[in-house]
Amino acid sequence: MSSLRIARAAIRASPATFRAPIQRRGYADAVADKIKLSLALPHQSIYKSQDVVQVNFAAESGEMGVLANHVPSIEQLKPGLVEIIEESGGSKQFFLSGGFAVVQPDSQLSINAVEGYPLEDFSADAVRNQIAEAQKVATGGGSEQDIAEAKIELEVLESLQAALK
Amino acid sequence: MLSRAARPALRAAAQSAARPATLNATNAATYATLREIEGRLKSIRNIEKITKTMKIVASTKLTRAQRAMTESRKYGQTSNLVFEKAETKPIEGEGKKTLIVVCSSDKGLCGGIHSGMSRKTRAILAEKPDIELVVLGEKCKAQLGRSNGKNMQLSFAGIGKDVPTFADAQAIADQISLLPTDYASVQIIYNKFINATSYEATIIEAFSEEAILNSPNFAAFEIDDEVLANLREYSLANSLFWALAEGHACEQSARRNAMDNASKNAGDMITRFQILFNRTRQAVITGELVEIITGAAASEE
Numbered sequence: 203m204s205s206l207r208i209a210r211a212a213i214r215a216s217p218a219t220f221r222a223p224i225q226r227r228g229y230a231d232a233v234a235d236k237i238k239l240s241l242a243l244p245h246q247s248i249y250k251s252q253d254v255v256q257v258n259f260a261a262e263s264g265e266m267g268v269l270a271n272h273v274p275s276i277e278q279l280k281p282g283l284v285e286i287i288e289e290s291g292g293s294k295q296f297f298l299s300g301g302f303a304v305v306q307p308d309s310q311l312s313i314n315a316v317e318g319y320p321l322e323d324f325s326a327d328a329v330r331n332q333i334a335e336a337q338k339v340a341t342g343g344g345s346e347q348d349i350a351e352a353k354i355e356l357e358v359l360e361s362l363q364a365a366l367k
Numbered sequence: 368m369l370s371r372a373a374r375p376a377l378r379a380a381a382q383s384a385a386r387p388a389t390l391n392a393t394n395a396a397t398y399a400t401l402r403e404i405e406g407r408l409k410s411i412r413n414i415e416k417i418t419k420t421m422k423i424v425a426s427t428k429l430t431r432a433q434r435a436m437t438e439s440r441k442y443g444q445t446s447n448l449v450f451e452k453a454e455t456k457p458i459e460g461e462g463k464k465t466l467i468v469v470c471s472s473d474k475g476l477c478g479g480i481h482s483g484m485s486r487k488t489r490a491i492l493a494e495k496p497d498i499e500l501v502v503l504g505e506k507c508k509a510q511l512g513r514s515n516g517k518n519m520q521l522s523f524a525g526i527g528k529d530v531p532t533f534a535d536a537q538a539i540a541d542q543i544s545l546l547p548t549d550y551a552s553v554q555i556i557y558n559k560f561i562n563a564t565s566y567e568a569t570i571i572e573a574f575s576e577e578a579i580l581n582s583p584n585f586a587a588f589e590i591d592d593e594v595l596a597n598l599r600e601y602s603l604a605n606s607l608f609w610a611l612a613e614g615h616a617c618e619q620s621a622r623r624n625a626m627d628n629a630s631k632n633a634g635d636m637i638t639r640f641q642i643l644f645n646r647t648r649q650a651v652i653t654g655e656l657v658e659i660i661t662g663a664a665a666s667e668e
Contacts, residue, residue, distance in 0.1 A: 242445040244533035244608055245438055263591060275589035276449060278597055302601055304449040307587055312445045314605060316533060 237270045238310045258285040274307045281358040283365045295321040333359045404644045415633035422626035429619040435530045436616035443609025455574050455582035463551035465498045470557040470610045471507035472527025477622035481506040487568040536608035557610035558617035566617040573603045
């Protein structure tokens with residue numbers, strides 16, 4: 203009796219196994235147009251090889267949008283916004299202070315940045331005050347290194363201000 | 368450290384344990400040993416207090432250090448993934464200079480953390496004596512300075528006081544890139560955290576531009592030429608940060624273990640000395656009683 207039941211179960215199971223490959227292929231197609239994003243900061247990893255649809259960032263060579271199956275490339279980031287369009291359709295914006303983005307051959311994107319925070323965490327007033335301070339140092343009579351540092355600071359802050367508007 | 372200090376005390380204890388039976392008659396001697404034992408008990412108790420506190424401090428620091436380590440590891444791995452995919456190999460051959468960066472720290476009392484790295488470095492140096500060294504932290508500097516002082520190019524102090532920051536790693540990477548020699552390969556030796564009780568001296572490669580350009584799969588990547596130098600320096604800083612953070616976590620965990628063992632040993636010693644102290648005191652009292660009784664019996668007659 204019990205063997206009969208097993209046999210019946212097997213019969214019932216077999217059509218499912220025939221159907222499964224078709225389903226799996228459909229799922230694989232869906233995965234293929236996702237890109238695995240790792241966004242790492244020294245003190246925090248924001249994305250740990252998660253599937254996302256698209257990533258836009260500002261590289262030294264110009265603004266870039268990365269989709270799945272992008273040509274492998276190594277790009278130096280400018281201080282600027284990174285926009286991540288997630289699987290659910292929502293998008294998240296982070297401001298990165300600079301770093302490197304590497305598109306790997308197998309639809310993986312790894313971004314390393316020195317500092318980065320969600321855009322909504324920045325206060326426009328604080329940015330304005332710091333710009334004023336940096337400008338004072340940059341135009342002041344400090345050492346060459348101080349002026350160079352202040353100029354870099356200004357570049358970062360100005361792009362941050364532009365991103366906040 | 369602790370065991371060495373305690374050894375004479377133990378020897379004295381063994382002697383004094385044998386003494387009461389034979390030398391009980393001379394009261395002065397037993398009183399002296401009693402006081403000696405008491406003094407030692409006190410000092411061992413103090414040592415135990417110190418090691419226990421150090422253990423607690425290390426455990427609280429360890430949780431922070433471990434969190435920093437997991438993040439930094441992720442960061443370093445993300446950064447080095449590109450070299451893995453490009454199958455970059457260090458360039459070997461005649462006239463190619465190699466630099467070793469040893470990531471130790473300034474503080475001791477943490478088991479074999481530093482000596483393990485020094486040993487590994489010496490093993491590499493024994494094979495290739497012309498390798499140059501950069502040492503982070505006073506401990507390995509002292510150890511390697513004795514045996515390989517002439518290889519040392521640069522050393523940094525003040526590392527390992529707190530969880531290392533990326534700014535530290537950047538400053539070190541900056542100084543390294545300012546060194547006059549152009550190195551074909553840079554190897555960073557650090558302690559890899561395996562679990563809470565074990566660690567292993569491991570190497571992270573930081574490749575030179577030449578090595579990156581010559582890697583077999585590098586042609587697949589699109590890259591601007593002027594970016595390559597930046598990528599190299601940035602990935603050196605990233606790897607250094609990873610090594611520093613993981614080394615720091617290892618050090619805290621090793622210190623916690625070392626202090627845990629020290630406290631246990633001190634506890635054992637305290638019980639032993641306590642028993643010895645009680646026995647000796649009892650022996651002295653018995654001796655005095657015997658004297659009084661015999662004295663009384665003699666004067667009665």
